[in-house]
Amino acid sequence: AQSVTQPDARVTVSEGASLQLRCKYSYSGTPYLFWYVQYPRQGLQLLLKYYSGDPVVQGVNGFEAEFSKSNSSFHLRKASVHWSDSAVYFCVLSAVEGADRLTFGKGTQLIIQP
Amino acid sequence: DAGVTQTPRHEVAEKGQTIILKCEPVSGHNDLFWYRQTKIQGLELLSYFRSKSLMEDGGAFKDRFKAEMLNSSFSTLKIQPTEPKDSAVYLCASSWGRQNTLYFGAGTRLSVL
Known part of the structure; x- marks a missing residue:
């Protein structure tokens, strides 16, 4: 069985501050990992993905994530947030290639304060 | 290219009541998914099609x-008959090949009174 836990339902950050959104997964092998973002009244969009290799992966809009097998984590980071980053962020796991076996976290709502 | 509509x-x-929600996937994608949010x-995955064949019909x-x-x-x-607990956002997504990346539509927000 596989699972994804995003321990923070809501995170509030001041504009210009750094950000880390946490993601822990449970899976015995090496998973495929993703971060998706959902802006208000829109569908989910892919931010970045990890398949193998360098544990730090770069995504769009200055986001990056770091895979840690020892910690079973895939935390999302950004050096300086902008008000437009306000959205819900989902950590997603897949044990296999293909989009038919994705496990979604419950999401973390990011609120940017001026 | 047009996204998922x-x-x-x-x-x-x-x-x-009976309601029907519609989805047009990205052109050329052969996998289509319906989720409830x-x-x-x-x-929650409701259904999954590969090349028009139903692969998973969401169990519950x-x-x-x-x-x-x-x-x-x-x-x-199609949801028939609707119940108030069906109130949710219904998302359609598509993908292709063995890519894990999903392309989502903006969703349909359903309210059942």
Whole structure:
């Protein structure tokens, strides 16, 4: 069985501050990992993905994530947030290639304060 | 390229009604997914098609939910009869090949009174 836990339902950050959104997964092998973002009244969009290799992966809009097998984590980071980053962020796991076996976290709502 | 298109964006139904949600996947994608999104349960897979063949029909959602893929560029999700607990956002997504990346539509927000 596989699972994804995003321990923070809501995170509030001041504009210009750094950000880390946490993601822990449970899976015995090496998973495929993703971060998706959902802006208000829109569908989910892919931010970045990890398949193998360098544990730090770069995504769009200055986001990056770091895979840690020892910690079973895939935390999302950004050096300086902008008000437009306000959205819900989902950590997603897949044990296999293909989009038919994705496990979604419950999401973390990011609120940017001026 | 056009993304995934879902219609309508909003739907209000009375309890017991039949509603049909529509989805047009990204052109050339051969995998299509229907998800239900609620704050409590998050994203739940309702149906999954590969090359128009139904691969997964969502287990617990089988009795009142029926997804169909009439051709490679159009899918519907029928809920019959609707119940207030069906109030949620219904998302359609598509993918291709063995890519894990999903392309989502903006969703249909369903309210059942």
